[in-house]
Amino acid sequence: GESVGxxxxxxxxxxxxxxxxxxxxxxxxxxxxxxxKQESGKGPQFIIDIRSNMDKRxxxxxxxxxxxxxxxxxxxxxxxxxxxxxVYFCAETHSGNTPxxxxxxxxxxxxx
Amino acid sequence: xADIYQTPRYLVIGTGKKITLxxxxxxxxxxxxxxxxxxxxxLHLIHYSYGVNSTEKGDLSSESTVSRIRTEHFPLTxxxxxxxxxxxxxxxxxxxxxxxxxxxxxxxxxxxTVL
Numbered sequence: 001g002e003s004v005g006x007x008x009x010x011x012x013x014x015x016x017x018x019x020x021x022x023x024x025x026x027x028x029x030x031x032x033x034x035x036x037k038q039e040s041g042k043g044p045q046f047i048i049d050i051r052s053n054m055d056k057r058x059x060x061x062x063x064x065x066x067x068x069x070x071x072x073x074x075x076x077x078x079x080x081x082x083x084x085x086x087v088y089f090c091a092e093t094h095s096g097n098t099p100x101x102x103x104x105x106x107x108x109x110x111x112x
Numbered sequence: 113x114a115d116i117y118q119t120p121r122y123l124v125i126g127t128g129k130k131i132t133l134x135x136x137x138x139x140x141x142x143x144x145x146x147x148x149x150x151x152x153x154x155l156h157l158i159h160y161s162y163g164v165n166s167t168e169k170g171d172l173s174s175e176s177t178v179s180r181i182r183t184e185h186f187p188l189t190x191x192x193x194x195x196x197x198x199x200x201x202x203x204x205x206x207x208x209x210x211x212x213x214x215x216x217x218x219x220x221x222x223x224x225t226v227l
Contacts (some may be wrong), residue, residue: 003120043202051212068222077215086153093214099145099170100216104154 012109019077021106023090028071030092034100035064035075039086047088048074077108087109115139118203118219124161125161125193126227133188133222144186145216146174147202155202161186202222 013019025033031052034106036044050057050073052063055066073090087107091100116137125131137144142163147155147170157170161180176226177189186205190197200223204216 013191038217041223043204046215046217049213051214053212068226089133089155091216095212097208099157099160100214102155105151105152 009104010060010107010109012111013080015082015112016079019075019080019084019108021075021077021108023073023075023087023103025071025073025090025092025101025103027092027094027101028068030093030101031095032093033064033073034091034092035062035073036089036102037084037086038089038105044089044103080108080110082110082112084108116203116205116217116219117129118201120222120223120227121180121220122223123150124225124227127192129193129226131190131224133190133201133203133224135186135188135219136184137186137219138184138203138206139207139217140183140203141205141207141217142183143206143214143216144180144202145187145206146170146176146178146186147204149200149221151200158201159188181215193224195226198224198226 034049034083035047046061048064061078065074087105089105090103093100120136137195145160146158149155154170161167200221202221203219206216208214
């Protein structure tokens with residue numbers, strides 16, 4: 001079946017360094033992608049989204065890159081802080097008509 | 113901060129009990145969802161609804177049922193709880209933006225333990 005998966009289950013970075021979390025998706029028809037952050041004991045929280053007519057979108061300290069050719073999505077976090085420690089999920093959908101498909105998640109640990 | 117609420121936050125019950133997990137949102141979203149998630153693991157879609165009186169099963173129906181009588185309310189019922197139902201249950205809602213966006217906002221979750 002179609003699915004969204006992540007390359008790395010865990011990622012450890014030094015405080016102040018940049019983090020890059022990757023995601024591969026298999027449905028070439030997907031046109032909307034979201035990154036979520038989930039802290040322990042909480043529901044996923046929206047970070048940033050991107051539509052397929054874009055290849056880059058920036059937020060506050062975060063950037064999402066979309067490469068439709070290789071069906072790859074990445075989340076870049078600048079100057080990673082301890083508060084960024086969480087599990088990060090990517091999710092995809094097609095025109096909002098189908099439920100989001102979530103990846104398996106990457107746990108980001110920030111080393112002080 | 114999204115206005116979506118779940119009760120109870122924690123629940124411990126015995127096998128065979130019937131339980132209902134509550135989810136409400138005040139954003140007027142047409143779409144609502146239930147997910148099951150084990151700690152640190154991926155989210156599995158259980159049920160979803162695209163409007164009042166509309167419900168669909170997800171990949172993991174988990175022997176549960178839902179109803180959507182009101183836009184803001186989407187309760188999940190387990191008719192007979194089993195230890196395999198022990199998990200976190202997350203509710204979400206969204207509204208199609210017309211520009212291709214359809215961001216889901218999540219509640220805080222209900223952590224269910226079935227003894």
